[in-house]
Amino acid sequence: MKHCLIVDDSSVIRKVARRILEDLDFEISEAEDGQKALNICREGMPDAILLDWNMPVMDGLEFLNTLRAEPEGERPTVVFCTTENDIDHIARAIRAGANEYIMKPFDRDIVAAKFHEVGLID
Template identity: 55%
Template structure:
């Protein structure tokens, strides 16, 4: 049920941690350091899921989401946005831009697994 996940974050450390967790659950992982790289990666081969940082250089997570949804529609891939911003307005902005779920940083394996289950990417 897993498939491919694109991890998008400007922090190599966050990408590495997320990769380790996702690979434990059977995902094949690709990485991108900003929204533009992520959009290019999706154009090359659409992943099943995207774990997306909100704040990045070049193109941020919201910009990526809006471009992704405009080009490919509202459903695929499943996007879980990750951020340190806990404000309701920021969460709503991410969901309205096309994220399916939202996870706060720092996250651990249990928190990320729960979000993947809620997003329909893992079975309970």
């Protein structure tokens, strides 16, 4: 079973994403900020990370830059999931190493389509 780390400061978003991803046969871990997510990754890299941009302690972009510099940090597929929808934010995320980008609000079909595009699900 593939492992997905959901990183978002909103417990509601984490709960919705968890339900969707468990339905898509993922094992789930959760973190409410980038620093906690980094600690989880250092214990064992997930296959995928669903990542919010705006969070306390360490935001999504800082987390992604730090993750990609870690041993095995290139391995997880990172999907930004955020309300930041301007082209500058999207370009910065892709340059930092994001594999895909989802806008909030999202639903099961959107998550499934993006995870399919990046090869995480069939």
